[in-house]
Amino acid sequence: MDTDITHVLLVGGTGRFGGRLASALLARPGIHLHVLVRPGTRGDALRGVAEHGVTLVGGTLDDMRSLDSALEGVDAVVSAVSGPPEVRVEGQLRLLDSARRHGVVRFIPSDYSLDYTDADAGDAFMAAHRRVADAVVKSGVPHTFVLCGAFMETALSPHAQVFDFARGVVSYWGTGDEPFDVTAMADAARWVAEVVVDPHAAGQRLEFVGDVTTVNDVAALYEALTGQRLRRVCRGSVEDLRRQLVRARPEGASVQASSAHLSVLSQLAGKGRLREPANAEYTRLRPMTLRDFVEARWRRVPASARVTLPLASQP
């Protein structure tokens, strides 16, 4: 049975994941979607969606007054913001404060990550998740935390520094058989759209996993599909990786690069894995497997149209 949550405010709806969340929330019957849009940013491109029943509200996390007016008449808040600590931590704490004062009955902070309660998972970057999560619990605002491992889109992107398909190189630590959790962004978004109205999800930290894979599995799948041979480069042992992650604390690194990098490498180092997926509680959703994802991404490009560097010239 769903709650009587109807009006959902999405913050960060103009972002990469936020865009998927907007689509998933819009597809959920009974939800009226409000999206906070920063004046003068790429959010202006959203103006056209108003005709689909979306209420666009001008505002920013930096301005409490704009948050207070965005929260008027809202039952639930879903955040998909990203950025430096002023946004990710201070901004979300302002949003939480406004949500508390407006009696919001569900708050989902911008997690969609590894298990950041594993204190060693990703150091400073994950510490920001922990700070917000602690504040959410203390605030007394009914909430749900959503964890999904690494996004497939991110894990397979050059930002994660594991797969560089354009150059035909795959980097790994240990044996390449260390498992990691991955979920397609669209699936994570559909799960959020389910849990935001699910009364049983209140007060829970829910883990969803699209698939569990390894570096070797992904490389083998890609090779089988494209006929392109990847050069494997072992960067060291899992212990070496752990030491590197401690040294390379992500302060100062770009948020996108840190997030992508840590979402996979922390898991390869055995940190932040999701142990109790709640997939079975949401049987309507059949997540994409890693194979589905790789096939959908590379099936369309005929091998003849792909540029393959000769192995000797690769770094």
Ligand SMILES: NC(=O)c1ccc[n+]([C@@H]2O[C@H](COP(=O)([O-])OP(=O)(O)OC[C@H]3O[C@@H](n4cnc5c(N)ncnc54)[C@H](OP(=O)(O)O)[C@@H]3O)[C@@H](O)[C@H]2O)c1
């Ligand atoms: N598990 C994974 O592998 C993984 C990978 C990537 C991301 N994530 C997580 O997914 C979430 C979203 O990340 P993303 O990559 O989709 O982010 P993104 O594309 O960078 O989008 C960030 C969003 O935050 C908004 N924003 C930034 N500053 C704001 C402010 N002061 N006030 C209001 N809105 C503001 C942006 O609005 P404008 O359009 O106005 O700039 C944009 O909508 C984050 O929690 C991130 O850690 C997880």
